[in-house]
Amino acid sequence: MERSKKPAAIPVSPLLPTPQVLMSEDNSRVTANLPTGERVEVLLYGATVISWKSANGKENLFLSSKAHLDGSKPVRGGIPLVFPVFGPPNKNHATGQLPQHGFARNSRWEYLGKTSSESSTLPNSSGDSSVKLDFGLSKSMIDKTNWPYEFALTYSVTLSPKDLETTLVVRNTGTSNYDFQTLFHTYLQIDDISQITVSGLEKASFKDKVQGGDAEAAGEPISIGSEVDRVYNAPSEQAITITENGEARFEITRDMLSDVVVWNPWIEKAKGMADFGPEDGYKSMICVEAGSVSTWNNLEAGDAWEGGQRIKALS
Numbered sequence: 001m002e003r004s005k006k007p008a009a010i011p012v013s014p015l016l017p018t019p020q021v022l023m024s025e026d027n028s029r030v031t032a033n034l035p036t037g038e039r040v041e042v043l044l045y046g047a048t049v050i051s052w053k054s055a056n057g058k059e060n061l062f063l064s065s066k067a068h069l070d071g072s073k074p075v076r077g078g079i080p081l082v083f084p085v086f087g088p089p090n091k092n093h094a095t096g097q098l099p100q101h102g103f104a105r106n107s108r109w110e111y112l113g114k115t116s117s118e119s120s121t122l123p124n125s126s127g128d129s130s131v132k133l134d135f136g137l138s139k140s141m142i143d144k145t146n147w148p149y150e151f152a153l154t155y156s157v158t159l160s161p162k163d164l165e166t167t168l169v170v171r172n173t174g175t176s177n178y179d180f181q182t183l184f185h186t187y188l189q190i191d192d193i194s195q196i197t198v199s200g201l202e203k204a205s206f207k208d209k210v211q212g213g214d215a216e217a218a219g220e221p222i223s224i225g226s227e228v229d230r231v232y233n234a235p236s237e238q239a240i241t242i243t244e245n246g247e248a249r250f251e252i253t254r255d256m257l258s259d260v261v262v263w264n265p266w267i268e269k270a271k272g273m274a275d276f277g278p279e280d281g282y283k284s285m286i287c288v289e290a291g292s293v294s295t296w297n298n299l300e301a302g303d304a305w306e307g308g309q310r311i312k313a314l315s
């Protein structure tokens with residue numbers, strides 16, 4: 001008689017830690033967590049990144065305590081996306097009927113899905129996972145843009161242990177060429193604006209929106225003690241470093257984005273914004289905004305443009 005055999009043990013491979021991506025119950029936002037502890041949260045309204053935390057729990061983005069997250073107004077904080085015009089549009093331009101900073105930040109985007117790169121058990125692997133979240137916006141998803149062109153935007157937010165990357169692809173899906181500007185309006189969270197310096201823009205000339213007019217390169221790192229609103233023209237190969245108390249906190253590298261806006265509203269302008277809080281919140285934020293805004297990008301029918309930034313949280 002045959003004796004019953006114990007089933008052979010199936011070799012169990014060690015469970016690989018994978019990034020976790022969740023859509024909120026109300027379908028308003030997507031959250032991704034890495035096994036190493038980093039976390040990012042993206043609101044479908046504007047595809048606005050509203051939180052980016054390092055593994056130690058430190059929040060890297062400033063979000064106003066009075067920000068509207070219900071889709072009634074562009075978000076004051078995080079990373080609103082500017083497209084297809086930066087600032088108040090010139091009434092004589094094709095973007096003339098659009099709101100300040102365009103329509104991307106106040107349109108609801110579609111979540112297209114995630115791409116995870118999972119950690120590996122191979123000896124040479126760093127053991128780190130990352131995750132890319134993709135969002136889409138096209139002409140048909142927008143009610144009244146007052147902008148007569150066809151487009152398909154893909155916005156990708158990639159979270160990895162050391163950095164956050166945002167990339168925009170603009171496709172001209174129509175038959176006419178058009179001009180656009182774009183910018184990642186990043187609100188960085190800092191502890192004390194009086195201890196901040198921004199370096200990497202020393203050789204860049206800029207447009208000073210507070211004093212008015214164009215200014216020559218300052219030759220030294222920027223420090224902030226009053227309202228600052230400047231559009232720097234700086235080759236995208238140049239990295240920007242934000243230092244606090246002498247310690248590097250953030251490094252921003254760019255691709256195809258040759259402008260950098262540095263903005264802090266300071267006391268009076270902050271008070272004048274109904275959605276800005278707390279009242280002294282201007283002390284704990286600085287906007288360093290990588291973009292392409294000082295000229296127009298002309299996109300021919302059928303063509304695509306891609307640009308992006310990578311922000312490293314260094315402390």
Ligand SMILES: O=P(O)(O)OC[C@H]1O[C@H](O)[C@H](O)[C@@H](O)[C@@H]1O
Nearest residue numbers: 100101209229230261263287289
């Ligand atoms: O109030 P918003 O439309 O969000 O704009 C906020 C700020 O965006 C940019 O940084 C501009 O350079 C500023 O001039 C503007 O005040």
